[in-house]
Amino acid sequence: MHQYICETCGVQYKESMEVPENCLICEEERQYVNPAGQSWTTLENMKGKSFRNKITLEESGLYSVKTIPDFAIGQTAYLVQQEGFNLLWDCISYLDEETISEITRVGGLDAIALSHPHYYSTQVEWAEVFQVPIYIHEDDREWVMRESEQIVYWSGESLKLYEGITIHRLGGHFKGGAVLEWKGGSNNKGILLTGDIIQVVADREWVSFMYSYPNLIPLPASKVREIASIVADMNFDRIYNAFHRIVKENAHEKVQMSAERYVKALEGRLFET
Ligand SMILES: [Zn+2]
Ligand SMILES: [Zn+2]
Numbered sequence: 348m349h350q351y352i353c354e355t356c357g358v359q360y361k362e363s364m365e366v367p368e369n370c371l372i373c374e375e376e377r378q379y380v381n382p383a384g385q386s387w388t389t390l391e392n393m394k395g396k397s398f399r400n401k402i403t404l405e406e407s408g409l410y411s412v413k414t415i416p417d418f419a420i421g422q423t424a425y426l427v428q429q430e431g432f433n434l435l436w437d438c439i440s441y442l443d444e445e446t447i448s449e450i451t452r453v454g455g456l457d458a459i460a461l462s463h464p465h466y467y468s469t470q471v472e473w474a475e476v477f478q479v480p481i482y483i484h485e486d487d488r489e490w491v492m493r494e495s496e497q498i499v500y501w502s503g504e505s506l507k508l509y510e511g512i513t514i515h516r517l518g519g520h521f522k523g524g525a526v527l528e529w530k531g532g533s534n535n536k537g538i539l540l541t542g543d544i545i546q547v548v549a550d551r552e553w554v555s556f557m558y559s560y561p562n563l564i565p566l567p568a569s570k571v572r573e574i575a576s577i578v579a580d581m582n583f584d585r586i587y588n589a590f591h592r593i594v595k596e597n598a599h600e601k602v603q604m605s606a607e608r609y610v611k612a613l614e615g616r617l618f619e620t
Pocket of ligand 2: 543
């Protein structure tokens with residue numbers, strides 16, 4: 348029996364005798380099946396290769412955790428620390444003894460929270476090793492490919508995990524798509540960790556919002572306006588996305604400007620070509 352991992356999206360499936368026939372996450376219109384065909388690996392198999400996780404202190408109370416070389420989508424997870432409460436925001440597929448001891452050395456984990464299904468990866472492995480709950484919005488339950496008693500399905504619009512650390516459902520990219528508001532981050536100016544729910548683009552002065560990033564399917568103007576209005580009530584000055592892209596300052600204002608630009612583009616008011 349193995350718990351197979353899809354090599355394109357990095358999501359681990361429940362234990363099975365045979366390799367799964369297909370990956371439900373990749374076959375869905377927001378992702379894609381590798382043109383070379385669906386392929387699978389396992390954590391044991393990955394350990395025999397050259398993968399390792401690089402854990403970097405980004406700033407006070409914030410570490411990034413990234414697999415090198417890139418695996419699957421290639422996202423970065425973050426370890427947020429606030430007064431001894433340690434939260435892993437989003438997750439990555441690769442996990443080895445070295446990573447476990449390094450994370451333990453910097454304080455261990457108290458909880459894991461996910462922005463959306465593309466980063467579920469091997470979240471259950473991480474949760475079992477550190478014996479912590481995984482917070483996933485109930486609207487995305489259908490995308491959980493490996494169920495576990497560690498998973499806590501939260502509902503509603505916000506969930507406070509610790510004083511100053513709250514996850515908010517914004518939807519958009521996924522129905523249960525969530526962001527993490529960390530008021531103590533960046534010297535109490537606040538940090539918003541967004542996964543792909545709000546995307547930091549190539550020009551770090553701007554962000555964007557999509558239903559599908561690889562397949563370039565936009566969100567409706569009404570949804571983008573709604574996201575911008577929910578975020579307007581949050582406290583943050585900086586944004587980290589899932590690919591180590593950072594809007595360093597004035598991110599609160601930049602989200603509003605970006606939402607306005609996006610809606611103008613959708614409605615044909617931004618440019619003529
Ligand atoms: Zn997949
Ligand atoms: Zn995504």
